[in-house]
Amino acid sequence: SQELEQSPQSLIVQEGKNLTINCTSSKTLYGLYWYKQKYGEGLIFLMMLQKGGEEKSHEKITAKLDEKKQQSSLHITASQPSHAGIYLCGADAGSGNTGKLIFGQGTTLQVKP
Amino acid sequence: ETGVTQSPTHLIKTRGQQVTLRCSSQSGHNTVSWYQQALGQGPQFIFQYYREEENGRGNFPPRFSGLQFPNYSSELNVNALELDDSALYLCASRIWNSYEQYFGPGTRLTVT
Numbered sequence: 001s002q003e004l005e006q007s008p009q010s011l012i013v014q015e016g017k018n019l020t021i022n023c024t025s026s027k028t029l030y031g032l033y034w035y036k037q038k039y040g041e042g043l044i045f046l047m048m049l050q051k052g053g054e055e056k057s058h059e060k061i062t063a064k065l066d067e068k069k070q071q072s073s074l075h076i077t078a079s080q081p082s083h084a085g086i087y088l089c090g091a092d093a094g095s096g097n098t099g100k101l102i103f104g105q106g107t108t109l110q111v112k113p
Numbered sequence: 114e115t116g117v118t119q120s121p122t123h124l125i126k127t128r129g130q131q132v133t134l135r136c137s138s139q140s141g142h143n144t145v146s147w148y149q150q151a152l153g154q155g156p157q158f159i160f161q162y163y164r165e166e167e168n169g170r171g172n173f174p175p176r177f178s179g180l181q182f183p184n185y186s187s188e189l190n191v192n193a194l195e196l197d198d199s200a201l202y203l204c205a206s207r208i209w210n211s212y213e214q215y216f217g218p219g220t221r222l223t224v225t
Contacts, residue, residue, distance in 0.1 A: 041219065042117070042219050045216075090156075098169055099168075
C-alpha cells in the first residue's frame with residue numbers, strides 16, 4: 001500500500017525565516033494535497049497538485065510536485081506566527097480520484113516571534 | 114456558503130458503549146468521507162458515502178458504520194467502543210469526482 005513520509009517531523013524557525021517541508025511517496029502520486037491543521041482542529045485545504053513539475057502558490061506558501069510525481073515540497077517564505085501549525089500532505093490512495101486520502105504523519109511548525 | 118460542520122465537539126464515553134457522530138456537508142457537496150486521527154498521527158480514512166451508499170472503506174472493523182441522508186448529511190456510528198477508538202474524528206465533503214475535499218472541525222472522542 002502507498003505510504004507518505006514527511007520530513008522534518010517538527011520545525012522551529014525564527015519569524016521571517018524561510019522553510020521547506022518535504023513529502024515523499026512510496027508510489028506515483030496522482031494528486032498531492034497540502035493541508036494545514038491547528039492542534040486538535042479540522043484541516044484547512046491549502047492546495048492540490050496533479051501534474052509533474054506543477055507549482056502553485058498562495059500568499060507566501062509555494063508547493064511543488066516533482067517531475068516523477070513521487071515527491072512534493074512546501075515552501076514558506078518569510079514565516080510569520082500565523083504559519084504555525086501542523087502541515088499534512090495527502091494523496092489519493094487509488095490511481096485516480098477515489099476520494100480516499102492517505103496522509104503523512106504531519107510536520108509541526110513553530111514560528112518564534 | 115456554509116462549511117462542513119460536525120457535532121458534538123467533544124464526547125466522553127465508556128468502553129463497550131456506542132456512539133454516533135454527526136456531519137453536515139458543505140453546501141452543494143454530495144459526497145462525505147470520515148477519517149480517524151489519533152494523537153500525533155495523520156488522519157486515516159474510514160469510509161466514504163455517495164448517494165446514501167458506502168463507496169470505499171479503509172481498514173476499519175464492521176463496528177464502524179455510517180449513514181448518509183438525502184440532504185447529504187452523514188453519521189458515523191461506532192459500536193462496542195474500545196480505548197483505542199479515542200481520537201479526533203473528521204468529516205470531509207466534496208462534490209463527487211472533484212478533487213478538493215473540505216474538512217470539518219472534528220469531534221474529539223475520549224473512551225475511558
